[in-house]
Amino acid sequence: MKITLLFFGILKDIIGDTSKELQVTESITVDGLKTHLLQKYKELNNFSTFSIAVNEEYVTANYILNTNDVVALIPPVSGG
Amino acid sequence: MQKNTSIKITSKKLNIQECYDFVQDVSCGGIALFVGTVRNQTQDKAVTLLDFSTYQSMAIKEMQKIADRALTDFHILKIAIHHAEGKLHIGDIPVIIAVSSPHRKAAFAACQFAIDTLKETVPIWKKEYFADGEVWVNAHP
Numbered sequence: 001m002k003i004t005l006l007f008f009g010i011l012k013d014i015i016g017d018t019s020k021e022l023q024v025t026e027s028i029t030v031d032g033l034k035t036h037l038l039q040k041y042k043e044l045n046n047f048s049t050f051s052i053a054v055n056e057e058y059v060t061a062n063y064i065l066n067t068n069d070v071v072a073l074i075p076p077v078s079g080g
Numbered sequence: 081m082q083k084n085t086s087i088k089i090t091s092k093k094l095n096i097q098e099c100y101d102f103v104q105d106v107s108c109g110g111i112a113l114f115v116g117t118v119r120n121q122t123q124d125k126a127v128t129l130l131d132f133s134t135y136q137s138m139a140i141k142e143m144q145k146i147a148d149r150a151l152t153d154f155h156i157l158k159i160a161i162h163h164a165e166g167k168l169h170i171g172d173i174p175v176i177i178a179v180s181s182p183h184r185k186a187a188f189a190a191c192q193f194a195i196d197t198l199k200e201t202v203p204i205w206k207k208e209y210f211a212d213g214e215v216w217v218n219a220h221p
Contacts, residue, residue, distance in 0.1 A: 008135050009133065009219060056137055056138040057138075057141075058201075072138065072203070074203050075205065077199070077203055077205060077218070078217035079204030080174065080195060080204075
């Protein structure tokens with residue numbers, strides 16, 4: 001199934017893009033996606049502390065993704 | 081129902097008076113105002129400017145959650161949370177939080193809760209620029 005990835009902050013610089021479309025297996029969890037991403041983008045391994053938001057809401061590791069989800073990789077925030 | 085929260089992310093200059101005017105009310109005995117400002121150094125290194133980027137649609141939602149929670153958890157009347165994005169220079173204002181309340185203690189407490197939570201949860205990132213380079217703040221644990 002297709003999902004959209006969004007990259008922010010330092011991850012945008014590391015990946016060199018603000019968004020990408022990705023094909024993943026049905027019913028993949030957020031944790032599963034994270035493992036997949038760390039294999040696909042080796043450069044992410046030094047920055048594996050990022051959080052994940054799906055459709056603009058923070059989710060936990062066992063959250064199950066659906067087709068067309070918008071998945072944001074959120075590095076440690078530094079607003080204020 | 082009257083709107084008791086004002087949430088904004090803008091690339092324009094933040095306006096302290098606008099936040100004050102939004103929360104001001106005859107039923108309130110006090111207004112707590114937190115104004116973040118860009119300081120001229122980080123760990124003894126001179127900062128030239130900060131660049132704030134946001135996941136704007138989600139950041140607005142998270143800021144709204146903070147405001148709604150502040151209204152629920154503290155005895156306050158109104159709250160404004162405004163944040164800037166884009167390039168800011170020394171002395172510029174990245175964030176303003178204004179809270180009005182019948183009594184001052186609740187206003188102080190809600191204001192502190194709001195800025196502390198914003199710094200933990202709202203998807204906004206700042207890049208610091210120095211004379212000899214740049215760095216994403218907090219990016220390296």
